[in-house]
Amino acid sequence: MNTNVKNEEYVPLGKFIMVSYERDQAEIQGKFPKLDVPFMEAFKSKLALVKDLENSLVLTTTQRKVTAELYKEAAAFNKEVNYLSSYFKGAGLPTKVVTKMKEMLSSDNIEGALQELVGVRQLLLANETALVAEGMPADYSAKMDATYTSMSDKNVMQNEIMNDRKALVRNNKAEYEALYTYISTVAEKGKLVFDGTGFEDEYTITKIIKRMRAAK
Numbered sequence: 291m292n293t294n295v296k297n298e299e300y301v302p303l304g305k306f307i308m309v310s311y312e313r314d315q316a317e318i319q320g321k322f323p324k325l326d327v328p329f330m331e332a333f334k335s336k337l338a339l340v341k342d343l344e345n346s347l348v349l350t351t352t353q354r355k356v357t358a359e360l361y362k363e364a365a366a367f368n369k370e371v372n373y374l375s376s377y378f379k380g381a382g383l384p385t386k387v388v389t390k391m392k393e394m395l396s397s398d399n400i401e402g403a404l405q406e407l408v409g410v411r412q413l414l415l416a417n418e419t420a421l422v423a424e425g426m427p428a429d430y431s432a433k434m435d436a437t438y439t440s441m442s443d444k445n446v447m448q449n450e451i452m453n454d455r456k457a458l459v460r461n462n463k464a465e466y467e468a469l470y471t472y473i474s475t476v477a478e479k480g481k482l483v484f485d486g487t488g489f490e491d492e493y494t495i496t497k498i499i500k501r502m503r504a505a506k
Contacts, residue, residue, distance in 0.1 A: 297459045304337040310492040311476050322479045333472040340469050360444035368395040380424035400445045
């Protein structure tokens with residue numbers, strides 16, 4: 291299994307590759323005879339099997355709602371602290387701590403962002419008068435406390451979901467590895483066949499994952 295691919299990304303990655311592979315199968319087979327129709331059907335079967343495994347992880351309505359709210363809250367907070375960064379800069383304080391927190395939020399690393407938030411808040415409290423003079427609301431630290439508590443609570447449930455998924459992958463490691471073998475094989479051959487045509491990106495795993503994460 292590829293450590294650069296998140297557990298929840300194997301099925302979407304397989305689907306992305308399959309769209310291109312179905313369209314180009316005959317052309318790829320022309321260069322690589324083993325990637326014939328039976329190979330493609332076996333790939334489809336493995337993709338469906340792993341998808342069915344993941345469908346067994348039925349999230350409750352509450353879990354789905356909390357997960358969506360967590361990422362929505364993180365995105366809103368990430369945008370809001372742009373003001374805080376400006377207040378820090380105006381007060382002559384280092385903005386690196388705020389930038390690092392924003393990077394964590396942008397990558398959906400909620401735990402990391404919450405850890406950084408503690409340090410940002412400490413620096414804020416130590417320089418609150420100067421920051422308020424720059425325009426920071428006087429109750430900003432209290433709002434940060436509320437955000438920390440809210441996101442922490444939601445993150446606990448998110449971690450439970452992630453742990454369930456990790457257990458699923460661990461207990462079905464052979465199936466995930468087999469799926470990735472299909473994915474990587476088609477990706478490797480597809481890049482060779484379509485090198486220089488503009489279609490090779492559709493078979494470049496790193497670029498597909500980047501598009502998937504951007505869409506998310």
